[in-house]
Every structure is written in C-alpha cells, then in structure tokens.
Amino acid sequence: MVNLGRPRYHPDCKCTKDHTGQICKTAGFEVPPSFQAVTAEYIQDITGETEEQFYLSTQDLYRLHRYNECSVIITTLSIAL
Numbered sequence: 001m002v003n004l005g006r007p008r009y010h011p012d013c014k015c016t017k018d019h020t021g022q023i024c025k026t027a028g029f030e031v032p033p034s035f036q037a038v039t040a041e042y043i044q045d046i047t048g049e050t051e052e053q054f055y056l057s058t059q060d061l062y063r064l065h066r067y068n069e070c071s072v073i074i075t076t077l078s079i080a081l
Contacts, residue, residue: 010054011026024057
C-alpha cells in the first residue's frame, strides 16, 4: 500500500521463523489521533491504514485495551403523554 505522505500508524512486523508470532520494530510509526467518546472509550482515527494490518501489527500494544472492536449503546427514550 502506498502511503502518499500520510503518517504510518502501525509498526513494521515480520513473522518469527517458527511462525508462532511476530517481531515488530519499536520505532518508525506514530500513534494515531484519538478522542474520548462520551462512553469513556478512546476512538482512534486510522484513516488510510489497512485495518487488518493495523490490528495485527498493534496487537501487543493494545491487547489489554481492546475488548471490543466496536461498542454500540442504544438508548431508549420514553416520554409519557
């Protein structure tokens, strides 16, 4: 994938020789911009990245913080007339 001058948000990783994991460089990428939603979760903007590559390459960085790929809250409002 051609980056076209955009920052890279995931490290460069290579599979281990025994194919049981991966080894990633610790430099050469930036932390994606993020904001805190009203649900107290942090949302990262990984626009321009391949999602699969981002998730695979950053699994060790965010493993303890990624419990859902996406959380949805549905609120029902009842109004008595």
